Amino acid sequence: MWSKWQLDSEEWVVDKIIDARINGIGNYNGMMVEYQQQIGFAGMLFSAVDKLAAPHASFTDPIPKDVMCGLNVVIFSVLFFILLYWLYREFGFWTAGIVYATLLFTNWTGYSTRNIYWVTWTMILPMIVLLILMMWEERHSRMKNGWLFLLSCLTIFLRSACGYEFISCVMVALELPLIYYAIKQAWGWRMYLKRAFIAGAGAIIGFAGALFVNLALMAGLRGWKDAVDYMVFISARRTGYVTLNSFDSDVLKAFDVPLLDVFKMYWMGDWDVPLFGNWHLSFLIPLFFVPAAVMLVLMLIQEKNRRKITGLRFRMEPDERKTFGLILVMIVSLLGPVSWLVLAKGHAVHHPHIDYVIFCLPFTMIGFASTAQIIKCWVEQAVKYAKEKK
Numbered sequence: 001m002w003s004k005w006q007l008d009s010e011e012w013v014v015d016k017i018i019d020a021r022i023n024g025i026g027n028y029n030g031m032m033v034e035y036q037q038q039i040g041f042a043g044m045l046f047s048a049v050d051k052l053a054a055p056h057a058s059f060t061d062p063i064p065k066d067v068m069c070g071l072n073v074v075i076f077s078v079l080f081f082i083l084l085y086w087l088y089r090e091f092g093f094w095t096a097g098i099v100y101a102t103l104l105f106t107n108w109t110g111y112s113t114r115n116i117y118w119v120t121w122t123m124i125l126p127m128i129v130l131l132i133l134m135m136w137e138e139r140h141s142r143m144k145n146g147w148l149f150l151l152s153c154l155t156i157f158l159r160s161a162c163g164y165e166f167i168s169c170v171m172v173a174l175e176l177p178l179i180y181y182a183i184k185q186a187w188g189w190r191m192y193l194k195r196a197f198i199a200g201a202g203a204i205i206g207f208a209g210a211l212f213v214n215l216a217l218m219a220g221l222r223g224w225k226d227a228v229d230y231m232v233f234i235s236a237r238r239t240g241y242v243t244l245n246s247f248d249s250d251v252l253k254a255f256d257v258p259l260l261d262v263f264k265m266y267w268m269g270d271w272d273v274p275l276f277g278n279w280h281l282s283f284l285i286p287l288f289f290v291p292a293a294v295m296l297v298l299m300l301i302q303e304k305n306r307r308k309i310t311g312l313r314f315r316m317e318p319d320e321r322k323t324f325g326l327i328l329v330m331i332v333s334l335l336g337p338v339s340w341l342v343l344a345k346g347h348a349v350h351h352p353h354i355d356y357v358i359f360c361l362p363f364t365m366i367g368f369a370s371t372a373q374i375i376k377c378w379v380e381q382a383v384k385y386a387k388e389k390k
Contacts, residue, residue, distance in 0.1 A: 013043050
């Protein structure tokens with residue numbers, strides 16, 4: 001799978017690179033030759049990499065694909081280690097170490113990271129960039145709503161420039177740092193909703209901007225009417241909520257699948273490759289959610305007991321806030337892939353050999369972090385109780 005996954009999609013980027021060798025990167029208005037359903041940033045990026053790695057390459061010379069795949073892996077690794085650094089800072093070595101170790105066995109992340117069409121790092125980039133912004137704000141005791149809007153807009157634009165697939169997952173992940181810091185720093189509902197709206201507005205404008213640029217590039221080749229008609233056709237094909245007579249029979253059949261059956265298909269693992277090791281969603285979701293539910297109940301009981309003693313409301317300790325925030329982030333992170341199954345049901349039914357990756361970015365990462373942190377808390381509480389008994 002590491003060497004074979006989605007080679008057919010990579011061919012669109014390879015064709016762009018070969019065309020760029022002959023006609024320049026700007027040919028077809030910068031878009032890929034055969035696949036113009038997006039701006040084609042991956043084609044532009046790796047055409048530039050090709051020019052740098054093989055400046056005198058001719059039409060028949062091989063593509064330096066290992067260099068391009070390596071660039072993808074390096075960028076993804078840098079972003080992932082920023083996440084690990086944040087986990088280490090907030091929760092310690094145990095939680096960060098578990099997330100690092102489990103990534104090595106999270107199959108779909110490994111398969112997709114090198115792919116020069118999917119450029120997987122762009123799917124976690126918005127979340128990591130906002131995480132960096134939140135860390136900077138905490139360190140300097142300032143809130144930068146202008147930067148929050150701008151970074152949300154630019155990172156979502158970049159992801160959309162590589163493809164609109166899974167964009168709802170990326171937008172949900174974008175909001176996760178805000179949720180955590182709202183809990184940790186006790187922002188209050190008004191401040192949280194304001195900042196969530198700012199980030200969401202930036203994300204939507206970034207997406208709409210990419211869509212407009214894509215239409216403009218296509219219109220330069222075929223006219224605005226054909227460009228709009230083509231984009232409507234592609235959008236309808238992905239979602240399944242608008243049916244056009246020109247669709248193939250297998251596409252129409254996918255649209256008739258009830259939404260509950262789509263969830264069941266992904267829950268049971270309708271594709272041969274599990275998400276993590278030999279485990280499918282049917283094992284991973286209970287693994288993450290059962291300890292989280294138990295922890296939330298214990299926190300509620302502890303909060304009630306504390307209120308009886310002190311008479312104060314919501315006197316949650318800093319470490320408790322952090323653990324609660326991480327659990328909440330894990331729960332919300334699942335809404336990302338769920339949103340894609342709902343909004344792009346046609347794509348989800350037709351492409352289970354691709355769409356399982358949405359459960360890894362970043363649901364499995366946050367899920368293992370949450371579970372590791374809960375176990376750590378229980379062990380610490382057990383050790384403390386044992387010492388008090390002595």
